[in-house]
Amino acid sequence: xxxxxxxxxxxxxxxxxxxxxxxxxxxxxxxxxxxxxxxxxxxxxxxxxxxxxxxxxxxxxxxxxxxxxxxxxxxxxxxxxxxxxxxxxxxxxxxxxxxxxxxxxxxxxxxxxxxxxxxxxxxxxxxxxxxxxxxxxxxxxxx
Amino acid sequence: xxxxxxxxxxxxxxxxxxxxxxxxxxxxxxxxxxxxxxxxxxxxxxxxxxxxxxxxxxxxxxxxxxxxxxxxxxxxxxxxxxxxxxxxxxxxxxxxxxxxxxxxxxxxxxxxxxxxxxxxxxxxxxxxxxxxxxxxxxxxxxxxxxxxxxxxxxxxxxxxxxxxxxxxxxxxxxxxxxxxxxxxxxxxxxxxxxxxxxxxx
Numbered sequence: 262x263x264x265x266x267x268x269x270x271x272x273x274x275x276x277x278x279x280x281x282x283x284x285x286x287x288x289x290x291x292x293x294x295x296x297x298x299x300x301x302x303x304x305x306x307x308x309x310x311x312x313x314x315x316x317x318x319x320x321x322x323x324x325x326x327x328x329x330x331x332x333x334x335x336x337x338x339x340x341x342x343x344x345x346x347x348x349x350x351x352x353x354x355x356x357x358x359x360x361x362x363x364x365x366x367x368x369x370x371x372x373x374x375x376x377x378x379x380x381x382x383x384x385x386x387x388x389x390x391x392x393x394x395x396x397x398x399x400x401x402x403x404x
Numbered sequence: 405x406x407x408x409x410x411x412x413x414x415x416x417x418x419x420x421x422x423x424x425x426x427x428x429x430x431x432x433x434x435x436x437x438x439x440x441x442x443x444x445x446x447x448x449x450x451x452x453x454x455x456x457x458x459x460x461x462x463x464x465x466x467x468x469x470x471x472x473x474x475x476x477x478x479x480x481x482x483x484x485x486x487x488x489x490x491x492x493x494x495x496x497x498x499x500x501x502x503x504x505x506x507x508x509x510x511x512x513x514x515x516x517x518x519x520x521x522x523x524x525x526x527x528x529x530x531x532x533x534x535x536x537x538x539x540x541x542x543x544x545x546x547x548x549x550x551x552x553x554x555x556x557x558x559x560x561x562x563x564x565x566x567x568x569x570x571x572x573x574x575x576x577x578x579x580x581x582x583x584x585x586x587x588x589x590x591x592x593x594x595x596x597x598x599x600x601x602x603x604x605x
Binding site: 264265266267268269270271272273274275276277278281282285286297342345346349350352353358359360361362363364365366367368369370371372373375376 | 424426427428429432458459483486487490514515517518519520521522523524525526527528529530531532535536542543548559561562563564566567571572573574575576577578579580581584585588589591592593
């Protein structure tokens with residue numbers, strides 16, 4: 262089981278789009294604008310982790326840790342596709358931007374399936390011959 | 405092969421790096437070169453494939469095999485390479501313009517098929533190589549040379565798009581946090597690592 266990995270890297274273009282992500286790296290703002298995900302850990306952010314995320318049904322909500330405990334918070338599970346979808350929508354709204362692994366699953370990769378199928382086909386039908394294939398009976402006539 | 409027979413310098417080339425001074429691409433290049441010795445793959449079995457754009461100059465600067473290919477088609481070429489040579493470690497270098505505009509179709513099909521490749525999507529929310537036009541990830545209202553009154557396009561949310569295409573690994577990092585960037589690069593490549601049950605708090 263092998264997987265395609267997709268890593269989005271926010272990258273500053275200091276000539277044509279300087280500062281696009283500075284809010285997420287500047288010391289004054291980054292604590293409140295970023296959320297670093299860790300599998301099995303609660304969604305905490307802000308200065309000294311003074312804020313957390315809870316799920317109100319399917320709606321994420323920012324709460325103060327003065328009023329909530331860690332056990333009340335959304336616990337990150339990178340195998341949960343539905344929650345990964347919600348995390349990916351922490352985007353252009355009042356929620357912090359998540360960094361880290363949002364989602365990870367194991368699924369058979371294409372090249373393994375492809376070569377398994379080729380091997381099986383050879384086992385069933387032999388190596389085959391390209392000339393025989395081209396001169397075979399699966400042809401048609403255009404009138 | 406033996407562990408860590410390379411250093412990061414083994415992955416640098418003699419090519420002059422032609423990104424603008426101060427570009428975030430330098431940080432990404434440095435971290436990729438530093439992570440390569442740890443993946444324990446012979447250099448001759450590693451391939452970096454890019455499309456077109458600033459980030460797509462990346463293969464010139466990696467002392468591995470590489471292809472600076474066609475706009476938006478790094479994903480398609482990588483798919484073909486993996487189909488014929490599954491043993492190779494294939495890294496796709498692309499940008500927000502390259503992968504999400506002209507290459508959007510190829511990207512989603514690579515993701516749903518789940519080829520064993522690592523895609524590094526450099527998102528700077530602009531077309532830099534062509535000197536500053538709005539890209540598929542530029543925010544609404546963005547004033548650029550091609551949108552003097554502000555962009556009216558609703559931007560792509562890249563990770564939501566990839567999850568929608570049934571991507572099997574989706575992560576985000578940032579150039580100005582080299583420690584996190586390095587950690588995510590290693591995790592992206594670490595095919596054997598997979599979380600099991602949630603640990604208790």
